[in-house]
Amino acid sequence: MSATRVSDEVLDYDEVLARFDPVLGLEVHVELSTRTKMFCGCGTEFGAEPNTQVCPVCLGLPGALPVVNAAAVESAVRIGLALHCDITPWGRFARKNYFYPDMPKNFQTSQYDEPIATNGYLDVQLDDGTTYRVAIERAHMEEDTGKSLHVGGATGRIHGADYSLVDYNRAGIPLIEIVTKPLAGTGERAPEVARAYVSALRDLLRALEVSDVRMEQGSLRCDANVSLRPKASDPLAQESVPLGTRTETKNVNSLRSVERAVRYEMTRQGARLTAGEKVVQETRHWHEDSGLTTSGRIKSDAEDYRYFPEPDLVPVAPDAAWVEQLRGTLPEPPDQRRRRLQQDWGFTDLEMRDLVNASATELVEATVAEGAAPSAARKWWTGELARRANSDGVELTELAITPRQIAELAALVDAGRINDTIARQVLDGVLAGEGSPEDVVTVRGLEVVSDDSALGAAIDRAIEANPDVAQKVRDGKVAAAGALIGAVMKEMRGQADAGRVRELVLERLT
Structure with missing residues (x-):
């Protein structure tokens, strides 16, 4: 049942900040890149034909018994350690009950009061270089739901659709849900903090190699909880002001959208509270095209889910020695690695920020390892190649070109055999599958005339x-x-x- 929308008025952002203090809560769902699902042996390949990666367990058929995926537990522990969390020595899964149209067994196997990791933090860097510490309440294991496809209508949502189809391939995919504690005191920078946190978390998960964190494919999704409370006359007393009613904007799937959704909800809630209306505790849908949120359903509280321990699964009890062994596998934290690489390469803060925003740090590092100068590697990956990736709607890593080939291209330019203009033609040939840069130069006759x-x-x-x-x-x-x-x-x-x-x-x- 959808909540009734009383008003879509918005208040000027500066007026919101003058009257209210925003409080955030961010819940990030991460699909793990395990070979099989959380509780069965079905595959997890993205984009497979609908309902081809299913079995009695993930279809919830009577008598089918789940078994915990050990690789998913290992990934969960490593994520918890990287977030400076305490790892729970003993915990159980629970059944979370409410109507899931795309979960055939009609409950989600999750963790409730005994999550795998608790009480951590992640330091995130804002655009001006300041650091904000995001407190992590918990990280828990669960399974993803299936995917509904609403056919007909203009929005792709169930309202106005002619009929709906369900693909259960995603049902049972291992998920880690990472939940922050309430983030207060962010003020005007609340939207920026939200974006910076999700960005830093994405970088950390990518470094851990536990997920491909493809937001556009749904393997990393953010639910943004936003509330406003009256601003206290004495800033020191602000923490004693009760929290306002929150809304939860579901499944925001880009960094830009996270920032925009938080900002919009602040202005929408500000308008309602200023007009003497109440904020309804509800889920909301984010609309990328309009930059608005719309009402979804009344938000349930924990007791409404009727959690109870999952009787078909044994408790998860990570051995302390094993946990310490996993701690030793953690990679260099992304922020420390960036600072080290920036110093080694001699990049300015702006150049390094552009590199990070383009998700090109690893590509540049690999290109430098192949012999290219850092400046040349950065120029090609964040310039021409980033433009082509954006034009094609793909990630840089999906382009049909390797760091070794970019290093070879840079070497041809350095040797004076081609110039930057010709190099772009060489890129065309490499991306078209015509071979290495040397091959393209030779076959196309592109070498600079030096006679x-x-x-x-x-x-x-x-x-x-x-x-x-x-x-x-x-x-x-x-x-x-x-x-x-x-x-x-x-x-x-x-x-x-x-x-x-x-x-x-x-x-x-x-």
Whole structure:
């Protein structure tokens, strides 16, 4: 049953901050990259034909018994350790009961009062370099639901659809839900803190290699809880002001959307409270196209889920020695690694931030390891290649080019065999599957013309075709040589060293 929407009015953001103190709670669901599901042996391949990765266990058929995925437990422990959490020495799964249209057994196997990890934190860096510590309440194991497809209608949602289909392939995929404690005191930076936290968490999970964290595919999803409480006249007394009623914007699947959704909910709730209305505790849907949230359903409290211990699963009791062994497998924290790489590469803060935002740090590191200069590696991955990835709607890592090939491309430029303009044509060939950069240069005949006699002949033709420009150069107006250089480069189809062409033009005319 959907909650009734009373008003979609919004309050000016600065007015919200003048009247209220925002409090956030972020719940991030992470699909683990295990080979099989949480409680059965079905595969987890993304994009498989609907209902081809199912069995009696994940379909909830009578008599089917679940078995805990050991690899998922290991990933959960490593995530907890990386978040500075305490690992629970003994805990049970529980059944979380309410109507799931896309979960055939009609309950979710999750953890309730005995999560695998508790009381941690993650330090996140904001855009101006300041650090905010996000307190983690818990990280618990559970299973994902299936996926409903609503056919017909304009929104893709059930309202207005002609009929619905269900794909159970995702039902039972291992999930880790990471829940923060209430984040207060963020003020005007609340939306930025939310984005920075999800970004830092995504980087950490990627470094742990426990998930592909593809937000656009749903393997990392954020539920953003937002509430407002009146601003106390004495800032020191703000913590004693009761928390306001929260809303939960579900399944936000991009960093930009996390920030926008929090900001919008602050302005929407601010308008309702200022108008004397109440905020309804409910789930809300985020609409990327309009930048709005709309009402979903009245939000249940924990007691409404009728949790009780799962009788078909044994408790999870990680051995202390094993936990310490896993602690030794943790990678260098992403923030420390970034600082080390930035110092090694000599990048500015802005250059490093652009690299991180493009998710290109590992690619640049691999390219440098193949012999490229850090500046050249950064230029190609965050410039031309990032543009192409954005145009194609894919991740950088999905482009059909390797760090070794980018290093080879940079070496060809450094050797003067090609220039940046030709290098873009070489990229076209590599991405089209024509081979290595060396192969493309050879087959397409793209190498820079370095024969002074060939360049000289082209320069003579340019001078003959542009006598007025040539005379200006002879009269001392050196800047006019640009027109002649451009004519030569055009005749040579860009396969000339512009610097050498300029030298030869000036030798002839000055």
